[in-house]
Amino acid sequence: MSTSPAPVPNIEPWLRGTHTEVPAAGRAVLHALDLALEDLTQWTAGLTGAEVHSQPLGLTSVAFHLRHIARSTDRILSYAEGKQLSTEQLAALKAEQAGGESLAELLAEVEAAFSNAAERVRTLATADLETPRGVGRKQLPISIGGALIHVADHTQRHVGQLVTTAKVLKALRS
Numbered sequence: 001m002s003t004s005p006a007p008v009p010n011i012e013p014w015l016r017g018t019h020t021e022v023p024a025a026g027r028a029v030l031h032a033l034d035l036a037l038e039d040l041t042q043w044t045a046g047l048t049g050a051e052v053h054s055q056p057l058g059l060t061s062v063a064f065h066l067r068h069i070a071r072s073t074d075r076i077l078s079y080a081e082g083k084q085l086s087t088e089q090l091a092a093l094k095a096e097q098a099g100g101e102s103l104a105e106l107l108a109e110v111e112a113a114f115s116n117a118a119e120r121v122r123t124l125a126t127a128d129l130e131t132p133r134g135v136g137r138k139q140l141p142i143s144i145g146g147a148l149i150h151v152a153d154h155t156q157r158h159v160g161q162l163v164t165t166a167k168v169l170k171a172l173r174s
Contacts, residue, residue, distance in 0.1 A: 012031075012035055013030075013031040013032075013034035013035045013038070014028065018030075018031070018034070019031065022121070022122055022125050023125045023126060025129060025145055025148055026121045026124065026125020027125070028149075028152060029121050029125075029149070029151055029152045030118055030121055032151075032152035032155060032156055033073075033114045033117060033151075033152070036069065036110075036114070036155045036156060036159045037110065037111065037114055039159050039163060040066065040110060040159060041107065043162065043166040043167070044062060044103055044107065044162075044166060046170075047062060047166060047169060047170075049102060049103065052102075052103045052106070053100070054169065056165065056169055057168060059161075059164065059165045059168060060161060061165065062106075062162055062166060062169070063099060063101065063106055064096060064097065065158045065159075065162035066106040066107065066110055066162070067095075067096045067099060067106065068158055069110055069155055069158050069159070069162075070110045070112070070113035070114075071089070071092045071093060071096060071113070072154055072155075073113050073117050073154075073155060074089060074092075074113055074116070074117070075089055075093070076150055076151050077120045077121070077147070077151060079133055079134070079135045079136075080120075080124050080133060080144050080147035080148060080151075081120065082133055121148065121151070124144055124147075124148055127144050129143060129144050129148070130144075131143060133146075133147060135147075
């Protein structure tokens with residue numbers, strides 16, 4: 001993300017003293033997104049186009065995880081902002097399983113989503129985090145703070161799954 005300095009080896013984003021202008025909850029989300037982008041870049045390096053779209057041992061593809069990370073971040077933040085999903089977001093959701101994008105295109109989508117998310121998180125982090133919001137057609141109850149934390153949690157969950165898939169792919173080469 002553009003406001004972060006270059007990664008420092010062996011020092012995670014939350015220990016770098018970045019995003020200090022953002023209240024603590026929002027800062028934690030931004031650090032989670034910074035770490036996610038670093039991990040995604042590191043663990044997808046060297047994967048071929050075929051590997052990115054394959055499902056080794058029945059695991060979900062790297063491509064799906066990259067698409068889902070980018071698009072779900074946008075959706076969750078829309079809920080945090082008190083919005084319903086747009087036609088474009090719903091179409092993007094339906095298209096998460098499809099696609100033949102290159103790894104570079106997929107990583108660019110994640111970077112763009114995280115850049116957009118950073119501005120939105122900065123704004124939301126200054127709101128009353130207990131403000132109620134609703135998710136989906138049923139308007140399941142959440143709060144702004146709950147949605148923000150879920151952006152970080154959900155992103156990290158899929159990063160972990162992607163890393164596992166990438167490790168399996170690299171091991172299968174041997």
